[in-house]
Amino acid sequence: MNIILILIPVTLLLVGCAAWAFFWAVGSGQFDELDTPAWEILHDDGESGTRESKP
Amino acid sequence: MLEATAQCFHCGEPFAGRAVLRVRIQGADVAVCCAGCRAAAQLIAELGLEDFYTFRTAPSSRPQALTDEWLAYDTPAVAASLTRIETGGRSIVLLIDGLTCAACSWLLTRVLQKIPGVERASVNSATGRAQILWNEDQVALSQLLRTIAKLGYRANPVTAETTQAQAQNERHAIMKRLAAAGLGMMQVMMFAVAMYAGDLQGMDLDIRMYLRLVSLLVCTPVMLYAGWPFLSGAAKALRMHSITMDVPVSLGLLLAYGASVFNTWRHAGDVYFDSVTMFIFFLTVARYVEMVARHKSASVTDSLSRLLPVTAHRVERSESGDTLTDVTVSQLKTGDILMVRAGEIVPADGEILDTRTRIDESMLTGESLPVTRGPGERLAAGTINVDAPLQLRVTAVGASTILASIVALLNRAQSERPRITRAADRTASRFLAKVLIGAAVVCAAWILIDPSRAFGATLAVLVVACPCALSLATLVAVASANAALARRGVLVTHADAIEGLGKVSRVVFDKTGTLTTGAIRIYRCEVLGPETKEQCLAIAGALEAASEHPIARSFASLGITGERATAVHIVPGEGVEGSVRGTRYRIGTARFVAQAGDARDACPPRLEHDAAVMLGDACGVLAAFHLGDEPRPESRRAVADLAAQGLAVEILSGDTLASVARVAQHCGIARFAARQSPQDKLERVRDLTAGGDFVAMVGDGINDAPVLGGSGVSIAMSRGSALALASADLILVGDSLQALPQAFELARRAQRIIRQNLVWAAGYNLSAMPLAALGWVPPWLAAIGMSLSSIAVVLNSMRLLRDGASATNPEPVRPALHPKYSG
Numbered sequence: 001m002n003i004i005l006i007l008i009p010v011t012l013l014l015v016g017c018a019a020w021a022f023f024w025a026v027g028s029g030q031f032d033e034l035d036t037p038a039w040e041i042l043h044d045d046g047e048s049g050t051r052e053s054k055p
Numbered sequence: 056m057l058e059a060t061a062q063c064f065h066c067g068e069p070f071a072g073r074a075v076l077r078v079r080i081q082g083a084d085v086a087v088c089c090a091g092c093r094a095a096a097q098l099i100a101e102l103g104l105e106d107f108y109t110f111r112t113a114p115s116s117r118p119q120a121l122t123d124e125w126l127a128y129d130t131p132a133v134a135a136s137l138t139r140i141e142t143g144g145r146s147i148v149l150l151i152d153g154l155t156c157a158a159c160s161w162l163l164t165r166v167l168q169k170i171p172g173v174e175r176a177s178v179n180s181a182t183g184r185a186q187i188l189w190n191e192d193q194v195a196l197s198q199l200l201r202t203i204a205k206l207g208y209r210a211n212p213v214t215a216e217t218t219q220a221q222a223q224n225e226r227h228a229i230m231k232r233l234a235a236a237g238l239g240m241m242q243v244m245m246f247a248v249a250m251y252a253g254d255l256q257g258m259d260l261d262i263r264m265y266l267r268l269v270s271l272l273v274c275t276p277v278m279l280y281a282g283w284p285f286l287s288g289a290a291k292a293l294r295m296h297s298i299t300m301d302v303p304v305s306l307g308l309l310l311a312y313g314a315s316v317f318n319t320w321r322h323a324g325d326v327y328f329d330s331v332t333m334f335i336f337f338l339t340v341a342r343y344v345e346m347v348a349r350h351k352s353a354s355v356t357d358s359l360s361r362l363l364p365v366t367a368h369r370v371e372r373s374e375s376g377d378t379l380t381d382v383t384v385s386q387l388k389t390g391d392i393l394m395v396r397a398g399e400i401v402p403a404d405g406e407i408l409d410t411r412t413r414i415d416e417s418m419l420t421g422e423s424l425p426v427t428r429g430p431g432e433r434l435a436a437g438t439i440n441v442d443a444p445l446q447l448r449v450t451a452v453g454a455s456t457i458l459a460s461i462v463a464l465l466n467r468a469q470s471e472r473p474r475i476t477r478a479a480d481r482t483a484s485r486f487l488a489k490v491l492i493g494a495a496v497v498c499a500a501w502i503l504i505d506p507s508r509a510f511g512a513t514l515a516v517l518v519v520a521c522p523c524a525l526s527l528a529t530l531v532a533v534a535s536a537n538a539a540l541a542r543r544g545v546l547v548t549h550a551d552a553i554e555g556l557g558k559v560s561r562v563v564f565d566k567t568g569t570l571t572t573g574a575i576r577i578y579r580c581e582v583l584g585p586e587t588k589e590q591c592l593a594i595a596g597a598l599e600a601a602s603e604h605p606i607a608r609s610f611a612s613l614g615i616t617g618e619r620a621t622a623v624h625i626v627p628g629e630g631v632e633g634s635v636r637g638t639r640y641r642i643g644t645a646r647f648v649a650q651a652g653d654a655r656d657a658c659p660p661r662l663e664h665d666a667a668v669m670l671g672d673a674c675g676v677l678a679a680f681h682l683g684d685e686p687r688p689e690s691r692r693a694v695a696d697l698a699a700q701g702l703a704v705e706i707l708s709g710d711t712l713a714s715v716a717r718v719a720q721h722c723g724i725a726r727f728a729a730r731q732s733p734q735d736k737l738e739r740v741r742d743l744t745a746g747g748d749f750v751a752m753v754g755d756g757i758n759d760a761p762v763l764g765g766s767g768v769s770i771a772m773s774r775g776s777a778l779a780l781a782s783a784d785l786i787l788v789g790d791s792l793q794a795l796p797q798a799f800e801l802a803r804r805a806q807r808i809i810r811q812n813l814v815w816a817a818g819y820n821l822s823a824m825p826l827a828a829l830g831w832v833p834p835w836l837a838a839i840g841m842s843l844s845s846i847a848v849v850l851n852s853m854r855l856l857r858d859g860a861s862a863t864n865p866e867p868v869r870p871a872l873h874p875k876y877s878g
Binding site: 001004005008011012015018019022023026027031032033038 | 157226262269272
């Protein structure tokens with residue numbers, strides 16, 4: 001059973017990473033617009049600089 | 056997919072006899088309905104963005120005739136107040152009207168980026184906002200705005216962005232809390248399952264201690280971060296000497312958390328970390344759902360600024376003559392003289408100084424035809440000058456305009472409604488107070504009987520009494536009903552709309568734009584002279600072809616050609632004069648036509664005060680054309696369906712008696728009232744409400760906004776004015792009345808399911824409470840019972856969705872929807 005002494009901290013670390021990633025995503029506006037970016041990728045005509053910026 | 060059909064390729068409107076234009080898209084000729092649509096389609100094709108037509112999920116809005124109102128935006132004073140200087144150029148935030156689907160914002164972004172000089176452009180279809188950064192030396196702001204208009208969208212500069220930013224911050228914060236609570240809950244649940252298994256199978260004490268410590272480690276940030284709004288809310292409520300839902304919630308959380316920490320520290324007793332995190336997660340989900348609904352309804356409230364133009368032409372009087380200066384509307388003062396050109400929106404309340412013209416007041420009065428106004432008469436801000444350029448002396452600006460007073464009326468009507476909600480809050484608060492007292496009594500009793508069981512029993516009472524399933528009972532059923540309604544083309548913007556919809560006993564329609572399409576049509580041609588009906592229509596069509604007036608367009612829509620008018624002279628506010636085959640004709644108001652002849656009895660007595668246009672020559676009147684709104688094709692059936700459901704139907708309209716009666720007869724509605732002001736309508740609805748009716752109001756104009764706010768439940772058409780949309784509980788997105796009877800039926804079914812849910816949840820809570828008080832329910836069992844009860848409620852509510860999928864009416868076919876992306 002001693003394996004859980006290591007595995008649980010590892011899971012907590014992963015959860016921490018997941019939480020940090022989600023917080024970053026929210027903060028950088030990834031969830032502000034859920035419709036248009038899906039279209040963007042279908043019509044990529046090679047232009048750069050089309051990233052959504054925060055209003 | 057690209058063949059010619061009976062509808063315009065670009066805007067999807069039926070041709071209805073209009074001349075068909077052709078444009079080449081992706082190697083095929085397609086038909087469009089007007090020059091505006093052709094220009095938009097050509098622009099899209101030139102830039103190589105035809106994919107837009109393949110991927111859009113809704114038809115585009117029709118581009119309006121281009122005016123040069125945009126030039127005003129290039130004046131330095133106007134530019135300074137609307138734009139910001141940033142590194143790389145100037146930036147502006149625009150609110151875009153007419154974004155019908157995600158492909159629209161893609162198209163707009165691409166088109167803007169292809170303009171030389173535009174550094175960066177992004178369009179957010181969720182908020183309807185576009186942000187553009189451009190180089191002033193290479194391209195003028197007016198050109199950007201003109202391009203947007205050419206595509207059929209309308210751009211309004213936004214100056215105050217504070218509410219939008221606040222909403223976004225709130226959304227970000229609650230999403231983070233939701234994620235923290237959700238992730239934490241999953242972890243703690245895993246440890247809890249291990250510990251429950253350990254209770255049954257046996258577990259080493261040090262492993263158990265380890266799991267408890269880890270649970271504490273995960274639960275603490277969840278409690279302090281995700282649970283903080285509840286704790287601070289409860290503290291605030293207590294400071295105000297009131298009890299809100301937050302108080303027992305926080306008390307339960309603090310007790311369970313405190314006891315768990317204490318028991319972890321003393322290595323004995325039970326821990327409730329799983330209950331704490333689960334509780335916080337469910338509560339946060341409820342808050343999130345509520346916030347989404349609130350934001351959706353608030354997103355259209357800055358509509359007042361959108362109705363008025365941003366700039367005005369001020370006349371500066373000096374010795375050398377009059378000069379025009381473009382200023383922003385916020386700079387206007389009472390007494391200023393303004394120039395309002397034909398087709399422009401009147402920017403402030405004022406008095407006409409110089410000329411007679413026709414004014415479109417439909418936003419204010421619901422009158423479908425423009426009315427004639429002359430020198431000395433008052434104009435309201437927001438109305439549209441149809442015919443002739445006029446000079447106006449400003450009498451009221453900003454908050455003192457008629458438009459602003461209608462908004463104030465609307466606000467008052469809206470503020471009266473939450474009374475029902477406040478009553479519910481008071482009841483809840485009394486219930487919660489009883490729960491707290493009950494828990495205290497249980498605690499005291501157990502301390503006397505058996506102090507060791509006092510804590511467990513008290514906590515069980517608090518958890519059992521937590522109206523979690525009870526609050527979910529309504530919430531989930533309403534959310535499912537909203538989703539089912541959205542599938543049928545009805546968008547719900549207020550949380551209590553479903554409840555109201557299920558109670559409705561009477562449906563009141565505003566005529567213009569709801570039962571009718573809002574477009575003017577000639578419904579009768581009365582021949583009064585020697586010419587035949589066909590000849591009259593041909594002459595009238597030829598004369599009106601020269602005019603851009605809405606009435607003229609209704610002649611054009613008949614599609615009669617063959618005659619040509621020469622020497623055409625347009626008299627603003629009166630009519631058109633011209634020669635057809637060598638004879639001088641006049642078309643317009645009865646008086647105007649009568650002046651052409653020898654002042655004979657030009658106006659036949661049997662004509663009542665109806666919207667009629669006369670055609671005449673020098674010898675007298677030839678014909679009278681009766682104009683009116685065209686009823687929607689589905690109106691009659693929708694009204695019949697409503698009546699079949701036992702609902703009373705009536706019309707309250709600002710329009711003339713004759714046209715209202717005609718529509719009422721067409722739709723089979725017995726009760727109607729014409730010439731109603733917004734105040735009249737509000738009073739009528741109040742009378743009905745006082746008489747015991749629960750009224751649903753269907754409207755679309757600004758004039759309907761107060762009565763929409765004041766009725767039991769309000770429904771707006773999606774093409775209605777922004778103010779009407781802002782004050783409506785439901786919006787008919789599909790622009791079809793047929794969705795209405797279905798919505799009522801679905802709402803009643805949702806009511807039944809809510810009632811079942813409430814009985815179930817309350818039954819669970821009430822039956823479990825005595826058991827908990829007697830100490831027979833350990834807190835973990837209370838938490839499991841609560842979850843099971845919640846799941847039962849959720850599953851029951853989902854039935855609404857399933858029934859919605861198998862509804863008899865299939866989902867309306869969307870034009871040009873790519874099958875691959877329809878899922």
